[in-house]
Amino acid sequence: MLSYITSYLDKNVQMTPGQAGNLFWALVYILLVFGGVSLVVVCMNWLERKILAHMQIRLGPMRVGPHGLLQPIADALKLILKEDIIPAGADKVVFWIAPLIILLAVFSVYCVVPFGPTHAITDMNIGILFMLGVSSLGVLGIVMAGWASNSHYPLIGALRSSAQMVSYEVAMGLAVVSAVLMTSLNSTGTGTLSMIGIVQAQNAQRVWFIFKFFPLGLIAFVVFAIAMIAETNRAPFDLPEAESELTAGFHTEYSGLRWSLFMLGEYAAMVAVSSIAVALWLGGWMRPFPNFLHGAAWDLAFSLFPALTFFGIAGLTFYSTARMPKHAYFRLQTLGLGVFGAAFALIGLLLLLPPVFTRVQDIYWFVAKIAVFMYLFIWYRATFPRYRFDQLMKVGWKVLLPIGLGVLILTAIVGVRV
Amino acid sequence: MTVLPLALLLNIAPSEMQPVATPFFFYMLSGLMILGGIVVITRKNPVHSALALIVTLLGQAGLYLMLYAPFVAGVQIILYVGGIMVLFLFVIMLVNLERTAQERPFNKQWVVGITAAAALGVMFVVIYAKGRALFPEPVISLPEVENTQRIGTMLYGNYMFAFEIASLLLLVAIIGAVVMAKKRI
Numbered sequence: 001m002l003s004y005i006t007s008y009l010d011k012n013v014q015m016t017p018g019q020a021g022n023l024f025w026a027l028v029y030i031l032l033v034f035g036g037v038s039l040v041v042v043c044m045n046w047l048e049r050k051i052l053a054h055m056q057i058r059l060g061p062m063r064v065g066p067h068g069l070l071q072p073i074a075d076a077l078k079l080i081l082k083e084d085i086i087p088a089g090a091d092k093v094v095f096w097i098a099p100l101i102i103l104l105a106v107f108s109v110y111c112v113v114p115f116g117p118t119h120a121i122t123d124m125n126i127g128i129l130f131m132l133g134v135s136s137l138g139v140l141g142i143v144m145a146g147w148a149s150n151s152h153y154p155l156i157g158a159l160r161s162s163a164q165m166v167s168y169e170v171a172m173g174l175a176v177v178s179a180v181l182m183t184s185l186n187s188t189g190t191g192t193l194s195m196i197g198i199v200q201a202q203n204a205q206r207v208w209f210i211f212k213f214f215p216l217g218l219i220a221f222v223v224f225a226i227a228m229i230a231e232t233n234r235a236p237f238d239l240p241e242a243e244s245e246l247t248a249g250f251h252t253e254y255s256g257l258r259w260s261l262f263m264l265g266e267y268a269a270m271v272a273v274s275s276i277a278v279a280l281w282l283g284g285w286m287r288p289f290p291n292f293l294h295g296a297a298w299d300l301a302f303s304l305f306p307a308l309t310f311f312g313i314a315g316l317t318f319y320s321t322a323r324m325p326k327h328a329y330f331r332l333q334t335l336g337l338g339v340f341g342a343a344f345a346l347i348g349l350l351l352l353l354p355p356v357f358t359r360v361q362d363i364y365w366f367v368a369k370i371a372v373f374m375y376l377f378i379w380y381r382a383t384f385p386r387y388r389f390d391q392l393m394k395v396g397w398k399v400l401l402p403i404g405l406g407v408l409i410l411t412a413i414v415g416v417r418v
Numbered sequence: 419m420t421v422l423p424l425a426l427l428l429n430i431a432p433s434e435m436q437p438v439a440t441p442f443f444f445y446m447l448s449g450l451m452i453l454g455g456i457v458v459i460t461r462k463n464p465v466h467s468a469l470a471l472i473v474t475l476l477g478q479a480g481l482y483l484m485l486y487a488p489f490v491a492g493v494q495i496i497l498y499v500g501g502i503m504v505l506f507l508f509v510i511m512l513v514n515l516e517r518t519a520q521e522r523p524f525n526k527q528w529v530v531g532i533t534a535a536a537a538l539g540v541m542f543v544v545i546y547a548k549g550r551a552l553f554p555e556p557v558i559s560l561p562e563v564e565n566t567q568r569i570g571t572m573l574y575g576n577y578m579f580a581f582e583i584a585s586l587l588l589l590v591a592i593i594g595a596v597v598m599a600k601k602r603i
Contacts, residue, residue: 062432094465125566129492140472140506147465149512155510162503190567 016196018111018122029121033110040374041267045072053203055382066330066337067320082256087150090253094148099254101260102141103276106268108134113275116197116285116362127195128176131276132169140166142240142250145262149253157249160389161233161240167396168230168237174404178411179280182209182217185415199284206291208283213300213414220407221281223400228273230396232266235378237392238383245386274373275366280368285362292319303357306364310348317341443484451477462519464509489566503523 007013008022017025046061046069053060063066086095099139112127114120139162146158183201184191192198202208210221230237242251251262278284287302318341324334351357387395454474458467475498482491545552573581 091463091465097469126488126492129489129496133492133495134501136496139503140499141512143503143506144469147506160506162507166500166503190570193566311493375504 014118014151016118016120016123018120025360026121029119030064033113033121034107034257037107037110037268037271038264040271041264042072042076044267044270044374045075048375051375051378052382055379066333066340067325067335069340076260080257084256084258087253089150091148091150093180098141098145098148099142099258099265100141102138102265103261103268105134105137105141106265109272109347112195113272114199114279114284115366117196117200119285119363120196123194123196125194126194128180128198128276128280131195131272132176134371135269135272136144136165136169138265141265145254146250149250151253153247154250154252157240157252160246161249164233164237164239164392164396165231167393168227168400171223171396171400171404172227172231174229174401174408175220176276177279178216178404178408179209179224179410180416181408182212185418195279195284198200199279199286202283203286205349208281208286210281211412216407216411216414217281220401220411221277221405223407224277224281226395227400228277229380230392232269232273234266234270234378234387235381238381238386239389239392242386270374270377271370274370274377277373278366278369285366287361287365303361304352305368306360307348307351309364309368310344310351314341314344314348317344443480447477447480447484450474451481459524462521464518467504468502468506468509471505472499475499475502486566489569535540 004022005024008017008020009024013020017029022325049071050068051059052361061071064070064074086092109131111121112124112130114123125392142165143158144163146156146161149155180191180193181196182191182205186201186204192201203235205212211217211219229235234238239246240251242248254262287305293302321334321337321341323339324330351360437497451474454470454472454477457470458474461470463465474493479491479494482494494529
């Protein structure tokens with residue numbers, strides 16, 4: 001038993017637990033990824049409200065905990081305690097299953113997300129195909145939710161959302177294919193669909209695919225970046241959530257815990273599509289500028305980034321602690337914020353230990369790149385006005401699809417010439 | 419080396435690449451598919467039938483995975499889920515759900531049904547009896563890692579012409595749909 005567990009930790013086993021066939025470590029990885037993604041969703045809940053508020057010169061949540069830090073917990077409690085209404089005449093079974101299918105589809109995708117050369121639950125030969133295929137199962141959940149509600153607004157909303165997601169899947173797929181095509185530019189001439197293989201191809205070619213065949217890689221990346229916002233139903237393509245004009249969408253009749261499952265699925269999908277973009281175009285787990293800033297000194301400097309990030313967050317937290325009102329009423333909140341900052345500083349100190357920071361390097365860079373995308377998602381929401389449905393379809397079919405096709409053909413031509 | 423009991427049950431040897439074709443998964447997936455198939459034909463509500471069909475097709479994707487064909491499994495998920503989506507929308511938009519709920523789901527075509535079932539049964543018995551003669555090679559062990567690459571070289575090398583003809587056929591279908599759906603082009 002013990003030797004089974006330690007056999008994976010052997011220096012010679014340089015692969016993911018799924019490939020090594022080690023059930024124990026695969027389970028550990030699954031739990032870690034599941035917990036991590038759930039934690040990110042909770043953090044995003046708070047960050048989105050705060051960042052949106054500050055962009056609109058408001059304060060955002062301030063009441064529950066210092067700077068509203070406990071707001072996500074309060075929200076979760078509210079959603080759990082809320083009455084769970086199932087409309088009369090709804091198809092109960094389908095109404096129950098629909099949010100679960102969306103969650104299942106989104107979380108299955110994380111099986112192949114490469115957090116590092118060996119830090120993934122498993123690596124499949126068909127990695128990116130699996131990601132696109134399984135995430136397209138989510139559309140099914142949306143249509144089921146809309147139909148099972150036995151109400152006209154959700155049904156129309158579900159048809160609208162499914163049309164949106166199916167349309168943008170095409171552009172997304174074309175952009176992905178042009179990146180997969182770039183992986184085949186090696187001595188053997190065979191590309192790969194495996195997520196880890198794609199990142200390793202970027203490593204072998206010494207270039208992130210976003211800069212490959214400039215500007216072809218960049219254009220493909222932009223097509224994907226737009227399509228992925230539409231796929232996850234985020235602003236400016238958030239027609240399913242347009243309460244002000246369209247009575248929301250497929251989840252109009254959902255309430256309480258089940259509605260929160262849809263939200264969990266949406267945020268988890270945001271992380272999932274961002275991780276595809278990071279792995280395919282932004283070099284996955286590789287650190288920035290390995291070509292220009294190489295050498296032992298630069299390696300050391302970049303490996304200190306995880307600790308520095310946490311020290312930065314801790315510093316900001318301490319600054320906020322110092323600025324808390326001095327009234328006795330805020331004493332507990334000030335103390336709490338101080339403890340929060342101390343926890344971050346402690347994690348930063350932990351990341352300064354050499355055995356730790358050499359191991360979390362890959363994971364840190366991958367997560368940091370995803371974090372940039374998550375910030376962009378919020379930024380878009382604060383900046384762009386919502387598209388009308390016909391404009392949305394026009395952008396998908398008449399702009400993104402031809403550009404994606406053109407980039408794919410040009411990439412193939414340039415690739416043959418090289 | 420001691421082995422986890424669960425790993426023993428699933429025939430998984432530790433720390434080596436092991437085929438996923440274990441009897442447990444085969445029976446589980448087959449059972450799931452048969453169950454899904456029965457639900458497809460017994461439900462009166464066509465939406466439920468479409469959902470059960472998805473379960474069946476996903477089970478089939480699992481079987482493809484066990485046959486060392488991950489690419490076919492992935493494509494199965496993408497294409498058939500997309501196909502079922504269209505079926506789902508057809509059911510919602512075109513089928514009168516209230517009327518189908520009152521109709522009997524089975525036609526009284528006993529003769530045709532029994533003939534078809536008997537033919538299938540005879541085929542099963544023949545294959546079971548003569549299996550070794552018909553399929554001499556028990557398992558062709560293709561390395562899973564090369565599966566996608568091999569399909570690629572086959573499609574774009576050996577069968578290039580047939581592949582392009584098929585794509586032309588699909589193009590005709592797309593143009594036909596546009597011509598029929600749009601009055602003024």
